[in-house]
Amino acid sequence: MTKMLQHSGYEEERLQRVAELLPCREVQAGMLLSLMGQPQQCSYPSIFIYGHRASGKSHVMQVLLKELELPHATVSCVECVSVALLFEQVLLSFFGCDAASLLPRSPSLSDFVRIYRQHCSQTPAKQTRYIVMEKAELLRDTDANLLPALLRLQELVDDNVTIILLSEIVWDKFRPNTGCFEPLLLHFPDYSKGELQQILSQDKHPSYSAEFYSSYINILLGVFYSVCRDLRELRHLAALNFSKFCEPLAEGKVKETDTHKLWRNIEPHLKKAMQTVYLREVSSLQWEQLQQMEERECGALRGLSAHTHVELPYYSKFLLIAAYLASYNPARTDKRFFLKTCFSYKINKFVVDSRVAPTASIFSQISSLVTLQLLTKVSHDDQLDAPKYKCAVSMDFICAISRTVNFEIIKYLYDFL
Amino acid sequence: MIICIIGFIDVQVQDILRERFCRQQLPDRLEGVEAQHKHLLELLKRTAVHGESNSVLIVGPRGAGKTMLLKCVLRDLLEEKEAQKNLLQVHLNGLLQTDDRIALKEITRQLHLENVVGDKVFGSFAENLAFLLEALKKGDRSSSRPVLFVLDEFDLFAHHKNQTLLYNLFDVSQSAQAPVAVVGITCRLDVLELLEKRVKSRFSHRQIHLLSNPTFPQYLERVRTQLSLPDRFPDQEFCQDWNDGTLCEDKSVQDVLQKHFNSSKDFRSLHMLLMLCLSRVSVSRPAIRPADLLEASRLCFTDSKANMLHGLSILELCLIIAMKHLNDVYEGEPFNLQMVHNEFKKFLQRKSNSMYNFEQPVIMKAFEHLQQLELIRPVDSTAAKTQREYQLMRLMLDHSQIMEALQKYPQCPTDVKQWAMSSTELKETFWM
Numbered sequence: 001m002t003k004m005l006q007h008s009g010y011e012e013e014r015l016q017r018v019a020e021l022l023p024c025r026e027v028q029a030g031m032l033l034s035l036m037g038q039p040q041q042c043s044y045p046s047i048f049i050y051g052h053r054a055s056g057k058s059h060v061m062q063v064l065l066k067e068l069e070l071p072h073a074t075v076s077c078v079e080c081v082s083v084a085l086l087f088e089q090v091l092l093s094f095f096g097c098d099a100a101s102l103l104p105r106s107p108s109l110s111d112f113v114r115i116y117r118q119h120c121s122q123t124p125a126k127q128t129r130y131i132v133m134e135k136a137e138l139l140r141d142t143d144a145n146l147l148p149a150l151l152r153l154q155e156l157v158d159d160n161v162t163i164i165l166l167s168e169i170v171w172d173k174f175r176p177n178t179g180c181f182e183p184l185l186l187h188f189p190d191y192s193k194g195e196l197q198q199i200l201s202q203d204k205h206p207s208y209s210a211e212f213y214s215s216y217i218n219i220l221l222g223v224f225y226s227v228c229r230d231l232r233e234l235r236h237l238a239a240l241n242f243s244k245f246c247e248p249l250a251e252g253k254v255k256e257t258d259t260h261k262l263w264r265n266i267e268p269h270l271k272k273a274m275q276t277v278y279l280r281e282v283s284s285l286q287w288e289q290l291q292q293m294e295e296r297e298c299g300a301l302r303g304l305s306a307h308t309h310v311e312l313p314y315y316s317k318f319l320l321i322a323a324y325l326a327s328y329n330p331a332r333t334d335k336r337f338f339l340k341t342c343f344s345y346k347i348n349k350f351v352v353d354s355r356v357a358p359t360a361s362i363f364s365q366i367s368s369l370v371t372l373q374l375l376t377k378v379s380h381d382d383q384l385d386a387p388k389y390k391c392a393v394s395m396d397f398i399c400a401i402s403r404t405v406n407f408e409i410i411k412y413l414y415d416f417l
Numbered sequence: 418m419i420i421c422i423i424g425f426i427d428v429q430v431q432d433i434l435r436e437r438f439c440r441q442q443l444p445d446r447l448e449g450v451e452a453q454h455k456h457l458l459e460l461l462k463r464t465a466v467h468g469e470s471n472s473v474l475i476v477g478p479r480g481a482g483k484t485m486l487l488k489c490v491l492r493d494l495l496e497e498k499e500a501q502k503n504l505l506q507v508h509l510n511g512l513l514q515t516d517d518r519i520a521l522k523e524i525t526r527q528l529h530l531e532n533v534v535g536d537k538v539f540g541s542f543a544e545n546l547a548f549l550l551e552a553l554k555k556g557d558r559s560s561s562r563p564v565l566f567v568l569d570e571f572d573l574f575a576h577h578k579n580q581t582l583l584y585n586l587f588d589v590s591q592s593a594q595a596p597v598a599v600v601g602i603t604c605r606l607d608v609l610e611l612l613e614k615r616v617k618s619r620f621s622h623r624q625i626h627l628l629s630n631p632t633f634p635q636y637l638e639r640v641r642t643q644l645s646l647p648d649r650f651p652d653q654e655f656c657q658d659w660n661d662g663t664l665c666e667d668k669s670v671q672d673v674l675q676k677h678f679n680s681s682k683d684f685r686s687l688h689m690l691l692m693l694c695l696s697r698v699s700v701s702r703p704a705i706r707p708a709d710l711l712e713a714s715r716l717c718f719t720d721s722k723a724n725m726l727h728g729l730s731i732l733e734l735c736l737i738i739a740m741k742h743l744n745d746v747y748e749g750e751p752f753n754l755q756m757v758h759n760e761f762k763k764f765l766q767r768k769s770n771s772m773y774n775f776e777q778p779v780i781m782k783a784f785e786h787l788q789q790l791e792l793i794r795p796v797d798s799t800a801a802k803t804q805r806e807y808q809l810m811r812l813m814l815d816h817s818q819i820m821e822a823l824q825k826y827p828q829c830p831t832d833v834k835q836w837a838m839s840s841t842e843l844k845e846t847f848w849m
Contacts, residue, residue, distance in 0.1 A: 008428065008700050034696040037431055042439045044692055050721060052728040052790075074499060111524060134467040144574070149512040155441070156510065168793050170721035177478045178572070178604060184689060187719065189730030191825060226731040226772070279778050376803075392804055 005030055005118055009038035012067055019061045023202070024195040025250060026055045028188055032064060036185065039070060039127035044184050045154035048136075048171050051188030056233035057166045060188075061132050072130040077138040083146060087112040090131055092167045096120040109149055116157045122391060125160040140174060148180035155181075200231075200238055207413035208246065212256045216245050219263055223270040228278070229308070241283055244269050246292050295390075316365045317405050324398045325412055329393040424790035426655055427703045433646060434695050437602035447489050448642065449635070450482065450760050453625050457490045457600075460623075464598035470590040472620055474571065477627030479604045480685030486627065487567065487602065505553070505564045507566040511573025517582045520574075528553065528564070542581045543588070550595040551631070571601030575611035583612065587619035616761035635680045639667050639806060643691060644705065649656035659704065663815040665708045673714045689715055722814060725790060731833070733783045735761055735824065738811045739835045740793070741819050751796045754784050764836050781806065783817055 005015040005026060022029050036043050049057050057128045065072040073093030080086040080404065081372045084107050089113070097118050104111055104164055131153070133139070149156060150163050163183075167174075191199065198216055204213040228234065245266045248254045254261045269291075276282040282290070290385040312320065359400070360414055369375045391398075402409040436442040447454060463469040475483045507527045511753045512519040521542065525534055528722055532553045543738055554561040568574055574583055590597045601608075609617060609844040614745040644664070650656040665668055677690060693713035694705050698786065730736070743752045765774055787793050790809070795808040823829060823837055 006699075030697075034699070035692075037435060039695070041428075041432055041435050043435070044439050044689075050725075052725065055728070106517055108513075108515065110515070110519050113513055114523075114526075125822065145512045146517055152476065152512075154439070156513065168725075168789075170725060172721060173791055181479075182685065182689065184692065185716075185719075185721065187724045189724065227775065227783065231729050247556075274779060275776055279782055281778070301442060394804065396805070 005033065007033045009041075014067055014178070018063055018067045021067070022056070022060055023199055024191060025060050025188075027239075028056070028186070029060055029064060033185065035186075036064075036070075036128065039068075041128070042160045043128050043162045044159075044161040044181035046151040046165065047181040047186060048165045048166050048167070048174075049186045049188060050170055052169055052190050052230070052231075055188045055190055056231075057188050058132075061164060063168065065130060065132070069226065070130060070275065071125070071127055074132045078135050083109070083142060083382065084113075086375040091115060091119075091192060094122065094129055101339045109143075109145060113149075113153075113156050116159070120157060127160075129159070129367075130164060131161065132164045132166065134166045135363065136167040137169040137174070141166075144176065147174065148176055148294075151183055162298070165405065171248040178377065190229060193221060194227070194392040196225075196231065197221060200234060200348060203238065205242065205246075213242075213293070215259055215262070216242060216266075219245075219266060220270065223267065224278075227274065233278070236284070237391060240277060240287055241266070241270060241273060243288075257268065259267055290405065313365065313400070314405070315362055317401050318334065318407075319365055320369060320374055320393070320410060321402055321407060323369075323389065328413065328415070360373070420790070421465065426652060427700050429696055430646065430659070430703065432696060433650070434644075434691075437643065438692045438695065441485060443485065443488055443492060447486060448483070448487055448639065449629050449631065449768075450627060452494075453627060454490060457486065457625060458493055461490060461494050461565065462497070462500065462597055464495060464565065464596050466497065468560065468563060468596040470593075470595075470597045471588045471623070472587055472601075473623040473625060474601040474603065474608060474620075475625045476603055476606055476608060478606075478683060479625040480681075480683035481629065482684050483556075483602045483604075483627055484569070486625075486686075487600065497542060503562050505562055506567065507564060508567045509569065509574075511570030513567070515573075515577075517542060517577050520577075520582050524566075525549060531809065543585050544775040546585050546589065547594070550589065555597065560747075563596040563598070563601065565598045566616075568599065570600045571603040572605045572608050572611055572656060574601075575608070578614050579682070580616050584619065584799045587616060591619050624630065627808075631682055633675065633678055636672060636682060637665050640674060640687065643687065655703075662704065664705055664707065664710070670707045670710050673710055676718070677714065686717075690714065693717070719819070720821075722792070723822050723825070724817055725792070725817070726814070726829070727825060729787075730783065731830070732773065732780070733787055734823075734829075735833060736780070736783055736787065737763070737792070737812070737819060738823075738833065739764070739813075740817065741837070744812060745816075751813075753809050753810050754781060755804045757784070767836075 005019045006012075007015065015033075018029065019026055032047075035047065047399065049061075051057055062074070065071075065074075068340045071094060075086055075089050075092045077086075084103065085109050087103055088100045091103065092114075099115060102115050106295060119250070133149075133150075139150070153163055154161050165183065171183070190370075197214070200217045201210065201214045217238060220234065220241070224234060224237060248262065248265050249256065253263075273287070295396050366375065370377055370389070374391070374393050376392045378388050380392050398409060437444075444639075457473070457475070460471050460473055464471050475487065477483050495504070506530060507524050509520055509523060525531055528549060530552050533634075537548070539548065548658055550561055550564070554566065568586075574580070584726055586597070586599050588598070589595060590599050605611070609620075609622075612620065618715075631824075645660045646656045648656070665674075670792075673750075677686065690713055693716055694709045697709045697712070698705060726734070726737070736757055739757045740752060742760055743750075743756060758777065761780070784793075785805075788795075792814060793810045793812055796811055818835065823834055
């Protein structure tokens with residue numbers, strides 16, 4: 001496997017170390033190395049690397065650049081809310097802080113190129129400089145000239161610099177209208193099931209054998225592989241659930257080799273994880289706590305989602321229920337309506353039923369429901385006298401709400417009559 | 418001993434060819450554009466030597482060699498002593514100088530007149546430009562030195578407010594203020610439509626087109642030239658062997674080059690292909706073989722979306738198949754998650770596949786992942802008004818891409834494959 005990484009421009013033992021740090025990615029690393037060439041040679045002005053999340057793009061780049069000690073600047077486009085941050089980061093990495101400080105208040109691309117040119121004429125690149133941009137799809141949302149300019153940066157600054165863009169979106173969705181300098185496209189394929197098994201098994205716990213952990217990973221992949229192939233997510237799930245897997249072993253009930261019993265113990269637990277932790281309905285901390293009190297309390301998990309966390313005042317709940325009924329019941333079923341979607345009149349029904357005075361505070365709660373995005377406004381902003389709203393919650397949610405006020409909403413819904 | 422020599426040679430080859438493919442090194446002579454070269458050289462000579470003002474646009478698709486043409490012409494121009502002594506150059510780029518204020522600052526800087534301008538404030542752009550050109554006069558002669566303005570990405574300057582820079586530059590080139598040559602480089606063939614009437618009238622309407630249309634044998638010759646090593650290569654024997662290589666005579670290589678020729682004839686895509694071949698040259702293989710070219714071509718023509726489909730989970734793939742069925746039945750009408758889920762449930766019921774019976778939120782997460790990959794896109798961007806499950810989406814893949822991806826998908830379950838192919842048969846029988 002280490003045979004793949006060979007290049008006359010770099011020391012063999014360094015390449016060996018790189019190969020060890022990049023399991024299952026030797027082919028891609030080799031490809032990148034051959035494109036990069038000798039450190040002092042120039043490379044193609046821009047390279048676009050695409051592939052699924054957690055397919056090793058950033059990892060391979062970082063390992064290569066750090067281990068081989070090549071001059072580089074890594075920028076995450078998520079952090080660069082303004083282009084100034086991007087320019088600063090690049091100038092800082094290549095020329096130090098005095099170059100970065102030369103940038104004016106809100107620098108334009110013109111300023112950046114000018115300062116870069118100044119400095120690279122003083123300190124020309126002895127080795128190819130690399131600028132790695134992660135989450136490059138966000139560059140599409142910045143100024144229209146930034147992406148095309150970055151792709152031809154080598155030409156604009158007249159220096160031995162190469163831009164490497166990393167993204168999970170394909171290049172076809174990046175191309176500007178009038179075209180641009182086309183980068184070299186490189187694909188990082190997804191890990192196969194076997195490769196995932198190999199990589200995940202490397203995280204083995206010191207107090208258990210490698211085969212034991214391997215069998216655990218096998219079971220985990222069996223449950224989750226058809227739904228998720230993201231290495232990061234799988235590692236997270238593996239780390240969270242391992243203690244539960246080892247529980248019967250720790251309690252002395254089974255031996256390491258009793259795979260069937262271990263499977264029976266962990267499988268329902270993993271299934272529940274799919275509905276909660278995987279969906280981020282429950283935080284990892286809550287999950288770990290839950291595992292400890294599993295046997296004693298099988299209460300419902302207090303999820304993270306809006307469903308269980310919204311606490312509405314009493315009248316707001318009724319307003320919401322009224323809104324739901326008004327939105328989903330056809331108008332003709334209630335002869336008291338003469339405006340189709342406006343549900344203000346529905347409130348009268350409840351007001352009459354529960355003898356509550358329709359005060360302004362009741363109606364102000366409508367606007368707070370809109371802020372919570374439980375209602376959406378469908379009328380124009382200029383129609384102040386008859387605003388129209390629509391209910392934006394699901395059936396489950398409204399059933400949960402109506403249960404808390406002892407109101408049987410099913411009896412009032414047209415579709416259920 | 419021999420290994421050392423070979424080891425050194427592959428580095429030398431890489432050095433030379435990388436300069437050519439990556440750094441766009443100027444060749445000694447440009448092929449196929451002799452007429453354009455002559456025309457441009459004449460024009461610029463008239464400005465640089467005889468003090469005549471001119472304007473011209475170099476128009477051609479991306480990668481046609483416009484910048485290279487200009488650079489070659491400049492190189493030849495500056496061989497004339499007088500031109501070299503007098504000509505001043507200002508290079509502007511539409512991508513960098515995004516508005517006229519920045520452009521003016523850049524012009525000042527490139528003419529080295531920052532100190533002369535100092536803190537002066539000008540009433541208008543025209544005033545400022547006139548001042549700069551006047552300042553050039555106070556050299557040794559009574560008349561101003563000739564200035565060459567090169568405007569790369571010329572079409573972007575046409576989007577500036579009032580096209581002030583363009584108006585003023587062309588105005589100067591028409592009046593007898595100073596000998597000025599304005600050369601615009603653009604990829605837009607309709608560039609004149611972008612100019613305002615008053616700007617267009619001051620432009621000389623001189624255009625140099627680089628719309629070369631080589632025949633396939635000419636293209637093959639171009640490949641050979643691009644790959645050949647120059648005479649000044651240190652190891653003459655190796656150079657001879659390399660240049661005499663029969664790579665371009667190989668049948669499979671010619672087929673591959675024909676495919677590239679059919680898709681685009683420009684230099685840039687050729688350089689990309691040759692760069693990929695070059696990267697495979699190493700100590701152990703100091704030559705480009707047909708297999709290298711085939712592999713490089715395969716990389717160039719690979720379908721990116723198909724590659725991404727290969728990495729989807731089974732659940733996500735099933736959702737895509739469900740969307741495909743919806744597209745087939747409803748002829749491309751947009752769908753939402755609920756509709757896709759219902760379609761998926763039909764598959765589950767038919768085959769009693771409890772294996773894929775996931776909860777709605779899990780399916781939602783898979784659906785969201787597809788949205789993040791931009792394989793599906795919302796129909797309108799105002800997505801906030803409706804609930805996520807009911808937002809209408811469109812699939813950004815076509816039928817053949819999905820079917821091809823299914824064939825290549827690793828360990829695709831047979832029932833999923835059958836489901837994908839089934840409804841087309843059903844549809845056909847129905848319409849018969």
